Amino acid sequence: MERLLTAAEMRETEKAAMESGETSGRHLMERAGEGAVAAILSEWPDLADGPHRAAVLCGPGNNGGDGFVVARLLADRGWTVEVYLYGDPDRVAGDARANLEAWTARHPLQPMEQAAGATPPNLLIDAMFGIGVSRPIPDLCMQAWHALAASDAPSGPPGRTVALDCPSGFDVDRGGYFLPEPEGNDPAAWRLLPDLCVTFHAAKQGLFLEEAARRAPRVVAIGLAEDAAATAAATRVLSGDAAEQRAWYRRVTGGEEHLHKYDRGHALVLGGGPGKGGAARMAARAALRAGAGLVTVAVPRDALPENAAQLNAIMLSAMDTPDDLDRLLEDGRLSVVCLGPGLGVSARTRELVGSALDSGRRVVLDADALTSFREAPDTLFEMLNGDCVLTPHEGEFARLFPDLAERGRSLSKVDAARQAAARCGAVVLLKGAATVIADPEGTVGVHAALYDRRVPQLATAGAGDVLAGFITGLCAAPGRDTRAVTELAAWLHAESARTFGPGLIAEDLPDELPKVLAGLGA
Numbered sequence: 001m002e003r004l005l006t007a008a009e010m011r012e013t014e015k016a017a018m019e020s021g022e023t024s025g026r027h028l029m030e031r032a033g034e035g036a037v038a039a040i041l042s043e044w045p046d047l048a049d050g051p052h053r054a055a056v057l058c059g060p061g062n063n064g065g066d067g068f069v070v071a072r073l074l075a076d077r078g079w080t081v082e083v084y085l086y087g088d089p090d091r092v093a094g095d096a097r098a099n100l101e102a103w104t105a106r107h108p109l110q111p112m113e114q115a116a117g118a119t120p121p122n123l124l125i126d127a128m129f130g131i132g133v134s135r136p137i138p139d140l141c142m143q144a145w146h147a148l149a150a151s152d153a154p155s156g157p158p159g160r161t162v163a164l165d166c167p168s169g170f171d172v173d174r175g176g177y178f179l180p181e182p183e184g185n186d187p188a189a190w191r192l193l194p195d196l197c198v199t200f201h202a203a204k205q206g207l208f209l210e211e212a213a214r215r216a217p218r219v220v221a222i223g224l225a226e227d228a229a230a231t232a233a234a235t236r237v238l239s240g241d242a243a244e245q246r247a248w249y250r251r252v253t254g255g256e257e258h259l260h261k262y263d264r265g266h267a268l269v270l271g272g273g274p275g276k277g278g279a280a281r282m283a284a285r286a287a288l289r290a291g292a293g294l295v296t297v298a299v300p301r302d303a304l305p306e307n308a309a310q311l312n313a314i315m316l317s318a319m320d321t322p323d324d325l326d327r328l329l330e331d332g333r334l335s336v337v338c339l340g341p342g343l344g345v346s347a348r349t350r351e352l353v354g355s356a357l358d359s360g361r362r363v364v365l366d367a368d369a370l371t372s373f374r375e376a377p378d379t380l381f382e383m384l385n386g387d388c389v390l391t392p393h394e395g396e397f398a399r400l401f402p403d404l405a406e407r408g409r410s411l412s413k414v415d416a417a418r419q420a421a422a423r424c425g426a427v428v429l430l431k432g433a434a435t436v437i438a439d440p441e442g443t444v445g446v447h448a449a450l451y452d453r454r455v456p457q458l459a460t461a462g463a464g465d466v467l468a469g470f471i472t473g474l475c476a477a478p479g480r481d482t483r484a485v486t487e488l489a490a491w492l493h494a495e496s497a498r499t500f501g502p503g504l505i506a507e508d509l510p511d512e513l514p515k516v517l518a519g520l521g522a
Ligand SMILES: NC(=O)C1=CN([C@@H]2O[C@H](COP(=O)(O)OP(=O)(O)OC[C@H]3O[C@@H](n4cnc5c(N)ncnc54)[C@H](OP(=O)(O)O)[C@@H]3O)[C@@H](O)[C@H]2O)[C@@H](O)CC1
Pocket: 014, 024, 025, 026, 028, 029, 030, 032, 059, 060, 061, 062, 063, 064, 065, 066, 095, 128, 129, 130, 131, 132, 133, 134, 135, 136, 137, 138, 164, 165, 166, 200, 222
């Protein structure tokens, strides 16, 4: 787990460290420049041999200051370095000014206007704007970047492009770029896509909500202590190596020996009527694979034959009315109920949700179980508690939390999920390539299927049903933390897709899971 910081949290951390006298802005900037050069040379070892050509595009603030340090360090290695500054050099202030002067004492400085006409370098550095940006970057800067990043350098290694802290104009809180309004003819032009982003001290939240570079961001330490100030920080769900993954899995699941199938819990998955049972069957299979000792699918009586024909290890019960569900739930060994996939949007679904919640069981609500409450979300929220999990995609989220969804760009996905969880009193998992998991106490995790962990193959019908099943299966054993197992399920889901590879269909996911679990030492 790794902390994801917003711009405000990062500023707070820096401010506290500088005020305490523990460090200085100048020192942090020097460390940032050194860390960036080290990260670049380790990413592309061929750049470590012999001098090359770099162009450094600098902005008027401290991000530009980092750029002057990088320029100086590369020049000290014998590189030919051109530095282009946006704006008036006399207005550069503070630590950035000190590093600007250190540069101009020995090297020329060129205005940004001249960058577009220069020859593309072997290494292009974006030090124009960092976390201090909250509007689209100037046209001139955007054009300079594209002119120099556009084609490979004419000699030496190909042109590599690197953003310091974040790409200029990237929204480090929400992900994505600040775009001009109205957007104009070519909004894509404002999306700088560097090969690499080297970010300082801690990963910035937005870098794990949307991709900001072609490869995973590199975090470099700059001498700041752990961020005690960043109390609201989100965490990135499992960013560690194989040993950390195994330790995480053991911590979340308890790793205890299960003596009996009932110790592993009995999950109940409610399914739809005739011809509508596939989603629940996939969720049920996923729950069984994820570790529930027993799984029962309960469906209307007229759907029993088709389900009986398809299920073996999974048990089957008839359930036409909420009273039938109440009778099933008289079995105290049923530990978790999953409702939603294929269940239908209806008053009956609302009643079933009510019965499941009334029973005091853990409840996982997905798909139709969420949409059924679109007219009156509060009636659902009143019944929820911290052992319930809601797994909306963006559309379902907008039905339950229309105001939070509407605030769109002004609210990050992290804040949207955090506020939703606080409002409804349950764990909320908001899906997408970046999946955000929040609990009512305000703890938030981000599972980013981005960069080297991309799984576009997960965008396939039924993948969400399987995720609900994984959560259900992991929730079945008693005593586990609901948010923690939900985070683990999100990771297992994407990891199963990743190890399976292309051609994935949702049904493959549960059957791929044992391989992933074996890798975790399960
Ligand atoms: N000691 C430290 O704090 C450390 C900081 N570090 C580094 O500093 C970075 C943060 O620095 P920062 O706060 O100076 O903000 P930064 O991103 O350089 O931009 C602000 C400047 O740009 C201007 N500006 C903004 N938007 C604009 C636009 N669209 N168009 C035109 N101008 C625009 C803005 O002007 P204004 O908005 O006031 O008009 C202001 O002049 C951080 O990301 C990291 O790289 C590291 O070295 C570690 C130590």
